[in-house]
Amino acid sequence: MNALLQPRAVRRPMTVRDVDAVAAVEATAYGFPWSRGNFVDSLAAGYLAEVLDGGDAGLLGYFVAMPGVDELHLLNITVAPAWQGRGLGSELLDAVRRHAADRGFAQLWLEVREGNHRARALYRRRGFAEVGLRRGYYPAAGGREDAVVMSLALGARHAVD
Ligand SMILES: CC(C)(COP(=O)(O)OP(=O)(O)OC[C@H]1O[C@@H](n2cnc3c(N)ncnc32)[C@H](O)[C@@H]1OP(=O)(O)O)[C@@H](O)C(=O)NCCC(=O)NCCS
Numbered sequence: 176m177n178a179l180l181q182p183r184a185v186r187r188p189m190t191v192r193d194v195d196a197v198a199a200v201e202a203t204a205y206g207f208p209w210s211r212g213n214f215v216d217s218l219a220a221g222y223l224a225e226v227l228d229g230g231d232a233g234l235l236g237y238f239v240a241m242p243g244v245d246e247l248h249l250l251n252i253t254v255a256p257a258w259q260g261r262g263l264g265s266e267l268l269d270a271v272r273r274h275a276a277d278r279g280f281a282q283l284w285l286e287v288r289e290g291n292h293r294a295r296a297l298y299r300r301r302g303f304a305e306v307g308l309r310r311g312y313y314p315a316a317g318g319r320e321d322a323v324v325m326s327l328a329l330g331a332r333h334a335v336d
Contacts, residue, residue, distance in 0.1 A: 182229040182230060182231070182232035182235070183229075183230065184227045184228065184229050184230075184232075184235050184263070185227070185228045185230070186225055186226070186227050186228075186266075186267075186270060187225060187226060187228060188224065188225055188226075189214075189218065189224035189225055189226045189237055189239070190218070191215065191218055193226050193234065193237075194211055194214045194215055194218070195211070196226075196233065196234040197214055197226065197234060197237050198210070198211040198214060199234075200234055200236075200237070200253060200255045201214075201251075201253060203255065203256055204253045204254075204255065204256055205253075206315075206316065207313065207314050207315075209251060214239070217239045217241075217250070220241075222239055222240060222241050222242070222250070223238075223239070223240045223241075223242060223247070223271075223274055224237065224238065224239045224240070225237065225238060225267075225270065227254075227263060227266070227267065229258075232258075233255070234255065235254065235255055235258045235263055236252075236253055236254040236255060236258065236263050236264065236267055237251070237252075237253055237267075238251060238252040238253070238267050238268075238270070238271055239251040240271055240274070240275075242278070242280070243280075245279075245280055245281045245282070246280050246281060246282040246283070246284055247271070247274070247275040247278070247280045247282075247283050247284070248283075248284045248285070249271055249283060249284065249285040250285075252264065252267055252268060252271070252285075254267070264297060265297065265301070268297070268298075268301055269301075271283065272301070272327065272329070275329055276329045276330070280329060281328065281329060282326050282327065282328055282329060283303075283326065283327040283329060284324070284325070284326050284327075285298065285303070285324075285325050285326075286309060286312060286322035286323065286324055286325075287322065287323050287325060288313055288315075288320050288321075288322065288323075289308070289320055289321040289322065289323055290320060295323060295325070298325050298327075299325075301327070302327050303325040303326060303327045304325065304326060304327070305323050305324070305325050306324050306325065306326050307323075307324035308321050308322070308323060308324065309321065309322040309324060
């Protein structure tokens with residue numbers, strides 16, 4: 176990787192001041208993006224949310240996760256399209272996992288579009304198991320798309336450790 180192409184990124188909590196930039200990245204990353212209000216509501220609800228702040232390079236990525244009783248549910252993890260494929264998504268996912276383990280959650284859960292093979296492969300390599308399917312969970316161009324439910328038992332070491 177060329178260091179000149181990798182800005183110095185700082186991971187920090189997402190605040191309402193980030194939401195315009197987050198929503199702008201979100202709109203470029205998904206066909207059916209979260210709205211600005213979804214992010215505002217997540218912050219108001221006290222969900223765990225962080226951004227990767229690239230300084231002059233702008234907002235590189237972010238995640239939002241909802242704490243449950245003994246599990247953390249990863250609702251959104253995104254890297255800005257121009258910065259994908261450089262390890263930032265893996266870095267964010269590892270941060271989510273550390274947060275979950277540090278807070279004593281037993282499991283990390285997420286849903287991913289059945290057709291999002293790149294994200295599914297990333298999660299599998301990080302130790303997630305595909306444990307279920309939610310039929311028609313997502314809006315899609317031709318109707319609805321299924322969600323694959325994935326879970327990671329914390330304490331389990333991922334495949335590349
Ligand atoms: C999914 C996403 C978060 C991954 O972030 P990323 O920064 O691109 O991922 P990384 O660079 O860490 O790469 C993760 C893996 O994908 C591989 N990869 C990178 N670019 C790739 C490409 N163009 N095609 C296939 N695999 C690729 C990497 O080799 C890496 O594999 P490794 O873990 O074995 O090294 C990001 O692509 C994204 O935001 N996509 C759009 C939104 C989305 O789908 N979010 C997830 C919804 S559940």
